[in-house]
Amino acid sequence: PTRYFPFGFLILPFFDVVWIYWAFTKGRYRLSKPVLRWFIFTSIGFLAFYIYGLTIFWYEFLILFIIPTRLGIAYTAYHFATIQHPDGVKWDELPFESTNLIKGREKNLFVRSLLGQGYHAMHHFLPHVPWYKYHKVWDLGNNIFSRQPIPERPVFGKLERNAREIFLKAKEKEISHLNVKIAGIKEVAMNIKTYYLEPTEGKVLPEFSAGSHIDLNLPSGIKRSYSLVNPPYEQHQYQIAVKKEENGKGGSKEMHEKVRIGDILKISTPKNNFVLYEKPKRFILIAGGIGITPLISMAHRLEELDKHFEFHICAKDEKEIPFTYELKNWSFAPMVEFHIDMDGKSTIDLPTLLSKPDAETLIYVCGPKGFNNWVLSNARDLGWEKHQLKQELFSADAAAFTPPKEFQVILRKSNKTITVPKNLSIIDAVEMHDVSIDYSCLQGTCGTCVCKVIEGEIDHRDAVLSEEEKLSNQKICLCVSRAKGDKLVLDL
Template identity: 40%
Template structure:
């Protein structure tokens, strides 16, 4: 992984087990200096160890400047980042992170609906803190497998906006399960909806909203992991660098980013799953095969940019603005 700007060194000041398999890490400047400001929905890139960088949403109040709080789910099926965070990062460690970035910003609205699934609560909780602080009209629905796997349960229950949060546990009573119809059955142009969690959860809420006529600009999502693409029909293709005219073959078993890096052409990357948008690259000619979860449908249809960390080509050649 290369090119990611890790401009800050922070110290792990505290670590807490928030729920089963979920831990929070409190990060602060080693010398007590204020950290860069952030807004609700922001995340930071964290270098867990050399060559291993992951993105974690900030889940503390967005007006705090003395610390960043991130929540990490230990997922044994992941690519190793969450396990390494849980097993290797200790209080007192100095780690490198990026300045906060926000691809999931909170917009002003008459009313806001927040939907969190599992560890997707991290940016949603930050949004709830901000909305409560500004006395905005909002409602939060938090879905988890069980109470013991619900991060920040007591923090929310004891918070100033507890009455606006509804918990939905998979192992709870039937009437406690999330029923979307009463919540999104009637579109309201004054309402904005934010959804974060596993892909299946996001897709379910999105599909339900769209089926009831909600406009795309009212629906905001953030995915934590890329989709599993069908690679059975993948083939090789060429990428051409516009500035030099150099061409390189991208074989079936490598990404565009990997091939370019092998040939000394660095593209800034981070998640390597098409989630964060860090590697977004302009396409001058050719048709990309979009496999990201960052661009929306209209941006995919324009075919003028793509994510070389995971996306491929439908055409024989892609000319990149590099």
């Protein structure tokens, strides 16, 4: 209707007729039982609907059924399809821009009647999530979705006809990398320095969420990922902490020995693979060594939200804990508890700390692989559910950046060989060859797309499979993981 404003609105009461006509004449379907049933029942329903109008009760049928339902259909079509969809924007191309939020939604009576308007966005963000789970997904991820570039528009009025082109041009202008200046360096623990990064252009840096990291390009060409330590509400600077490892791969040594105040370095915009889900009532943060860094940012955010949380910090020696003075003096200091090893063993009492599983609590763990496995194993044994346990592995010398490469997937059941370009996921490439795959989150967090691997080495990039499953090399998350070699043979 917006394309032919205002006359296009006249078709709203009959949008179902237009849609059914389009479905029968231009729809592209694969012949299957569900499609066949749909065509049969739709045809029978419409025939019965209009044959009834030819009976002696046609007047009652018109007044009591036809007119009310047509008005209801017009209202539904307008608030669900028309005003919430920018013209020409598709969810698979621009998922966050493919639905509108309506201005004045708190006051306008019409807008308040748009039941589930916030959930409507889920239809675009995660189109394969069942409709009856929209409210749950929205609640779990609202702090993430609400920060996305969802366009707004008034209740009435003409939409931009070139919305897609406008959004695409805006995307092209978005920065993925930027230059920052080393504004300060401070030693915060034994062999650990914190670096203060400030913008070289403009007054603020791109915003970030708790748990985020940046990819940092060192002068030698080495790329390393470092968690942001400072509160998420700070945009005048980024703060990272780097532990010097003599036996590392060189990144931490170069940071400590060669990077100086005033140096200009190239970094990526913040990314987040360790998301803080803000809906639960209580949080338990457990850090091992330098794994404390993303959890500090989370602690700042939880305090800002006035959430109840505990912050447990484990280390071999107090001298190895960064920001000790700050942790004892920040406003959330009462929530912090230090656990220093004795006789080579951690002093944290996990059986007591995790003895009472609670559905309204999330556990966040960050540290070396062995530490994470130990904490999470105890939590599972004590009855905590898998979805309540969040972890990020933290190597001493931050993980090296490994850009994706092209490879092939061989689908054993479908008898197809498909090339997966470096800029596409396995799911994207496979679906382009008409092979259907069940999936949901597209972020490696739900497990819907897990598939059996018959042959080939896997580059695991998900947060679903356990360490044992990853080491077995028998399962893969098709939405994010890739091949380490040139090919994978899948049971598809």
